[in-house]
Amino acid sequence: MDSILxxxxxxxxxxxxxxxxxxxxxxxxxxxxxxxQVRAGKRVSLRPIRAFEYLRxxxxxxxxxxxxxxxxxxxxxxxxxxxxxxxxxxxxMGHVAEQSTACGAPLIVTVSDPTLLxxxxxxxxxxxxxxxxxxxxxxxxARMVAPDPTAYAAGVMDILLGExxxxxxxxxxxxxxxxxxxxxxxxxxxxxxVGAADPQVLPFVHATADEALIGEEMFAVGAYLRPKAxxxxxxxxxxxxxxxxxxxxxxxxxxxxx
Amino acid sequence: xxxxxGRSLAIAITIGTGLLVLANFFVRNEFLRxxxxxxxxxxxxxxxVALLLGAVNVVTTHLRKIRGRRAGWVYSxxxxxxxxxxxxxxxxxxxxxxxxxxxxxxxxxxVPLQATLFALTAFFIASAAYRAFRVRSVDSFIxxxxxxxxxxxxxxxxxxxxxxxxxxxxxxxxxxxxGGARGIILGVALGTVLTxxxxxxxxxxxxxx
Numbered sequence: 001m002d003s004i005l006x007x008x009x010x011x012x013x014x015x016x017x018x019x020x021x022x023x024x025x026x027x028x029x030x031x032x033x034x035x036x037q038v039r040a041g042k043r044v045s046l047r048p049i050r051a052f053e054y055l056r057x058x059x060x061x062x063x064x065x066x067x068x069x070x071x072x073x074x075x076x077x078x079x080x081x082x083x084x085x086x087x088x089x090x091x092x093m094g095h096v097a098e099q100s101t102a103c104g105a106p107l108i109v110t111v112s113d114p115t116l117l118x119x120x121x122x123x124x125x126x127x128x129x130x131x132x133x134x135x136x137x138x139x140x141x142a143r144m145v146a147p148d149p150t151a152y153a154a155g156v157m158d159i160l161l162g163e164x165x166x167x168x169x170x171x172x173x174x175x176x177x178x179x180x181x182x183x184x185x186x187x188x189x190x191x192x193x194v195g196a197a198d199p200q201v202l203p204f205v206h207a208t209a210d211e212a213l214i215g216e217e218m219f220a221v222g223a224y225l226r227p228k229a230x231x232x233x234x235x236x237x238x239x240x241x242x243x244x245x246x247x248x249x250x251x252x253x254x255x256x257x258x
Numbered sequence: 259x260x261x262x263x264g265r266s267l268a269i270a271i272t273i274g275t276g277l278l279v280l281a282n283f284f285v286r287n288e289f290l291r292x293x294x295x296x297x298x299x300x301x302x303x304x305x306x307v308a309l310l311l312g313a314v315n316v317v318t319t320h321l322r323k324i325r326g327r328r329a330g331w332v333y334s335x336x337x338x339x340x341x342x343x344x345x346x347x348x349x350x351x352x353x354x355x356x357x358x359x360x361x362x363x364x365x366x367x368x369v370p371l372q373a374t375l376f377a378l379t380a381f382f383i384a385s386a387a388y389r390a391f392r393v394r395s396v397d398s399f400i401x402x403x404x405x406x407x408x409x410x411x412x413x414x415x416x417x418x419x420x421x422x423x424x425x426x427x428x429x430x431x432x433x434x435x436x437g438g439a440r441g442i443i444l445g446v447a448l449g450t451v452l453t454x455x456x457x458x459x460x461x462x463x464x465x466x467x
Contacts, residue, residue: 219449
């Protein structure tokens, strides 16, 4: 191992570059192989995630009561390290916008980072345009509340308390300000589905959300709600890599201990 | 036809830009470095434009609320007045946001308001902890026991009850807690890499579905 690292250092390749390269070399063939397998008809069983089943019920409730669904994309954006979490929120928003528009349930989407606003507005507009009777249903409303996380939380608290929402969906990057929103949701008896990745926020999510998408479950939105072959393949590749990492850690521990 | 061409162009730009930035990560090349710097500069300009769009969105949302006399419309009035005041003060001084008036507003209005709101989290943590620690299942019971040990391990009363409680607290925080957190972080890292790759390869197209 040391000689490999020495060789890399002498050739000017950093540890990070080497690791990323190896990861790409493993992921890309796996992704291609699993995509081909799924396209060829291989059945892949996905374990049930209750949050996605609960989501259907919440959209139905919103359509019946006429109360809006609130969807938060978090305090992250798409030009910083929180991009993947924000995109997971956007993926869920796309599905919720389609379903809620189809059954006439109003949808309010809020963002904190302005880079997410055009994306949210575009999805809202396209979903509404795609509806066969678009003038009979309300276009999903994308709002920017505030770029500051605490101010954003204050704005969301106001929506949860003042706009009589039927459900609160929050998927994206959240920090300590999450608790302000999550607890307000609990106190106003709004059913909540929350997806977060930060281990420091997850205890708050556990305490406040009816159903939670914990860590990697956030990135499974595509495979569960819009099951394309490549999304399912991506999930399988993720699982295999996790098993590979666990085995590597175990082997590392054994080698170190012996 | 025009829409489809527009979408294809957006996808091509995304893939091209992503591959260039990725190539710069692996290859040391002056041309690639300059291209990446230019792209990052453009991204900053676009983010600034997005902020302007965001401000327009905030104004229209609250104007609509005021016009419709919806619940809490008076607060929207205050919001727009505050927004207008800060913008006017910023533009009326060549120093912009560094002007004494804007700095005063930030230090003596914005910061205390933010601190006040954040102080609420102390009470919210208490009520959330009460709910989380109610014993409804085996998981909740384990959480409750771990929570009590960690809480008592940090105070002298805990030491008085059981002298090894500090060691038990350290064990919980070092092994099960850190192990669980690292497991989540690893899963998130893998999810992040695969999401990035899907966008980069044009498989996930949130901007052009």
